[in-house]
Amino acid sequence: MQADQIFQFKNVSLNVGELSILNELNFSVNKGEFLAVLGASGAGKSSLLRMFNALSSPSSGQIHFRNKPIDIDIQCLRKNVGILFQNPAVFSGSIKENLMIAGRWNHNIAQILDHELISALEQVGLKDIKLKQNAKDLSGGEQQRLALACALLNKPQVLLLDEPTSNLDPKLSRSIMNLVNKLRKNLDLTIIAVSHDHVLMRKYANRVILLSQGQLVGDGTFKALDAKQAFKKAGLLEHEDHDAT
Numbered sequence: 382m383q384a385d386q387i388f389q390f391k392n393v394s395l396n397v398g399e400l401s402i403l404n405e406l407n408f409s410v411n412k413g414e415f416l417a418v419l420g421a422s423g424a425g426k427s428s429l430l431r432m433f434n435a436l437s438s439p440s441s442g443q444i445h446f447r448n449k450p451i452d453i454d455i456q457c458l459r460k461n462v463g464i465l466f467q468n469p470a471v472f473s474g475s476i477k478e479n480l481m482i483a484g485r486w487n488h489n490i491a492q493i494l495d496h497e498l499i500s501a502l503e504q505v506g507l508k509d510i511k512l513k514q515n516a517k518d519l520s521g522g523e524q525q526r527l528a529l530a531c532a533l534l535n536k537p538q539v540l541l542l543d544e545p546t547s548n549l550d551p552k553l554s555r556s557i558m559n560l561v562n563k564l565r566k567n568l569d570l571t572i573i574a575v576s577h578d579h580v581l582m583r584k585y586a587n588r589v590i591l592l593s594q595g596q597l598v599g600d601g602t603f604k605a606l607d608a609k610q611a612f613k614k615a616g617l618l619e620h621e622d623h624d625a626t
Contacts, residue, residue, distance in 0.1 A: 385412040386448075387539060387571055388433065393442035395428055395595075402428050403595045405442065412538075415565060415572040417582040420592035421616035426575045429592065433541055433573055434462045463532030465561075467544035469524040476502070476527065477512040483531030493534075501530045505560060522553040526560070533564070540565075542574035546581065554578065558585055579617065591615045 388410040395403040403425045410416055418426045431437035432444060435452055444451040446458055472479055480498050495512060502510050505526040510519070516527060525545060532540060542561065546554035562585050565572050576582050582589075583603050591599030591611055599611035606612060 384409075386410065387412050387446065388451075389443075389445040389448075390432075391443045391445070393432070393439045393444060395425070395432075395437065396440040401595055403439075403592075406597050408590065408597060408600060410571065410573065412571055413565075413569060414588050415562070415586045416574070416588045416590060417586035418573065418575045418590050418592065419579060419582065419612075419615075419617065423594070424592040424615070425595045426592055427543060430541055430543055430573065430575045433539070434459065434464055436464075460535045461537050462539040462541065463535060463537035464541040464543060465525070465529055465532055465545045467547050469521075469528035470531070471516045471519070471524045471527055473517050474515065475512060476510060476514050476516050479516045479527060480512075480531055480534060483534055498534075501534050502527075504533065504564070505530045522549060522556070525549065525553075525557055529557075529560070529564075533568070536568075537570070539571045539573065542572065542576065544575060544577060547577055554581060561585075591617075 386409045390406050390408050393403060393406045394401070406429070418429055420426050428437060432439060432451075435455055435458055438452065446462070451458060470483075472482060477495070477498060480501065481493075498512060502508065507523065507526050507530065510523070510527075516524065519527060540561070545561075546557055549557065558581060561572065564570060572585075574582065574586065587602065589599065589601065589603055589606055590597060591606065593615040598615050599606045599609070
């Protein structure tokens, strides 16, 4: 039985001036996967992640979302593909205002009631937070959870993680990733993550894409790629952390 493919990348390249960032990438992402995108600094990881949400467009090649060109309906794409950034997209103002801004891709956002917003907060472990509180008064971990609640408000199919734990201590990092993984299972989400924390990703991702100088040099499970020494070939040591770009 063929897997349910959410994304297809066909000969996708990205150039900035004369600089080649990504070179003829071919792969697909299946529904329900937790995909980690790894590579040494400068490999093109974050550039690739931005393409999943049309924050960046390829210089050549095609990207399909649900078997249609990714840029055919940007509003639909942004509703279905949420993103959690390294620095939480939290604005000065109340918790409620942040949630309402984040739900701008939802046609019915103006009709969402307070109890639904509170439910979204409870879903990410913020049950004691009040809607009238200033979002900037939250701790770093709480802000990341609020950003996650904002991303989930549109009921996305896919959640992109762009270094979501790099500013958190190890305990908070594990807490956020445990929450994300729980939500993946409960909400049937597909997760695509770029992380500097190679070890942390091993605990959650069931598939890895390895990039080296803009080329796809590995695609499989951690176990399979370890057996091929693919991490070493990509400039990574098996249990070292690396900064992402």
